[in-house]
Amino acid sequence: MRFPLDGVSLDDPILEGPSLRPHHGGDPDALVVLLHGYGADGRDLIDIGKAWADLLPGAAFVSPHAPDPCEGAPMGRQWFPLTFRDPHELTRGTEGAAPILREFLAAELAKYDLPPERLALVGFSQGAMMALKIATTAVVAPAAVVSYSGMWAEAAGGRGDMVLPARPPVLLVHGTEDEVVPAEALFASARGLAEAGVPLEWHLSPGLGHGIDDAGLAHGGAFLAEFLGRRRT
Incomplete structure (x- = not known):
């Protein structure tokens, strides 16, 4: 099963941004989509793909x-x-x-002939909000989600009791000294997602503000490798 592609032309880019081919050099067996925060752009996160290349050698990053x-x-x-x-x-x-993000994901998966089960979403701040929104409302759940310094918007809006169409595994990562999205957002999101039946893990980085540190990067890479590590047959 694929994401719906109604109205999508693969010849006309829906969204654009930097990308990385698989580290092993062959066709991708997984797709990791990195969603930047408010006021940045796609160049802000693409180097995460280089940091995770050895953990996910078959993955394409965009x-x-x-x-x-x-x-x-x-x-x-x-x-x-x-x-x-x-x-x-x-x-x-x-x-x-x-x-528009759903259409982009559909086009990217179709380009690589990958099913949604081989998709992972990684977001920072506002991008993390988008990753959690897309992942929990998908027709078919993605393989995994990593949320850095973000929150599940439904929990923040008092809608944490909603029934979710999809429940992918989620990792929430946050700095204890985040001055933009307070660390309390991690706990509110974790409570709401857990109550909705989403399997999740979380990590707090002591002393970290609104950003991603080496520990958070390592946790995120290991989390994705757990769910994307097996090559598609």
């Missing part, structure tokens, strides 16, 4: 630029606007940005 110019950082991109005044803007924002 880090798309978000669709819209960032209102708060003119040189960057955003998945959706942020005002920090509307308590529902995260749920509305992830919902509104989800269709």
Whole structure:
């Protein structure tokens, strides 16, 4: 089964961004999509693919630029606007940005002839919100999700009791000193996802602010290798 491709032309890019071919040099047996945060772009995360190349030698990596110019950082991109005044803007924002990202994922999987079970989503901050939104509302659950310094928007919006169509394994990673998305967001997300039946793990990096450290990177790579390590037959 594939993600729906209605209206998608593989000749017309939906989103664009840097990518890496598999470390082993052959055709990809998995796809890891890296979703950047508010005010950045796809170049911000693509080097994670190089760091994980030995762990995931058969995986292709792609880090798309978000669709819209960032209102708060003119040189960057955003998945959706942020005002920090509307308590529902995260749920509305992830919902509104989800269709174009779903189309991009469908096109990328089709390009490599991969099923959604060989997809992993990795997001940072706003990109982590998108990764969790897409993964838990998919027709077919992806292999795994790694969320860095983000949150599950539904839990933040008081909708943690919703029934989820998909329950992929999730790793939540956060810094204890995150000044943008407080570490409490990890615990709220973990509670909501666990109550919804999502298998999850979490890691707190002591003293880390809004970023990714070596420990978090190692945990994320090992987590994905656990679920993507087997080559497709």
